[in-house]
Amino acid sequence: MVRNVLGSILALAGATAAVRSPFQAWYDGRLGRDFRIGELFSGAGVTDTEAELFGSLFLPFVFAALLTLIAVALRSRLLVAAAAVLVLGFTVLWMVRQGQAEGSLAVAGDGSGLGQGLLSSLGGGVALLLGAAVMTGRARGRGRRAARERDPVPPNAPADPEPYDPAPAPYGGAHPADTAELPAWQDQPPEQPAQPPAWQRPPER
Known part of the structure; x- marks a missing residue:
């Protein structure tokens, strides 16, 4: 949390310095907002032609500042690093x-x-x-970690009992489950069938 706050402060300070730099002198007293951004990518190079505000170096720097604001709100190190680049x-x-x-x-x-404008931009x-390096970003699994911090497992907590698994019977011996005492209703011998009446019995020879 503290690192995110410090990183956000550094990132916002850097973005502020970058946005202010086009309104300061960059070379021979010429302001950064006077340099046309298209001249940086043309073969003609830098000329003395004056530039409009949103056609000058101010445009990429204000875009970097907006990117920094989004990055700070989302606590994204990647976006802060992109603004720095x-x-x-x-x-x-x-x-x-x-x-x-x-x-x-x-x-x-x-x-x-x-001039001072170039130093402000570099700074x-x-x-x-530095802000991107200091920030820790959004922590993953924050809910699970917070739950563990609220309900820590005591160091002397007993381990989970293992399920009961009777040992196998020795070779040639009876299993302990086979020698257990049976219930009363299972311990009685089966009843013998009743004998039929004498008049229904076949005659003896």
Whole structure:
């Protein structure tokens, strides 16, 4: 339970950082929302063309945030990990395409080069991965485990008695069941048939 809470907090913090990153500077003071998402998959690479909000890097990050919310509600480690891969994948892909367009990626203290938005995106993706690693997910068989915890078996509980199985009789001997005393109604010899009257008897020769 505690691990799920900590993992959910990390995942939500990472998703928040990822969603905020397009509104921060990514390179040379240019905001992440200004980069067109289609340029990451085109042969032309990154250009100076301005992008619409839902046609920019904001789109995959907001989708990752929605995926994170669903994952936290369902306590799904797999969905949190998928959101992390989505954020880190688009961030790394942008770095590759921007590096191809500029020839190299630089970091400068005067605001040129890589900016705070890229760091927020990378940090958000790492936080999502940590959240997926910390979470335990939905436990299976929770009802059976809770029942065992409510009614634990005492350590000195007697074992279940085995069914009665009489030992086989020794060779040549009688089975114990055969020597048992019979009930009174079974111990009486069978009654002899009554003799017919004399007038019905055949004459003796």
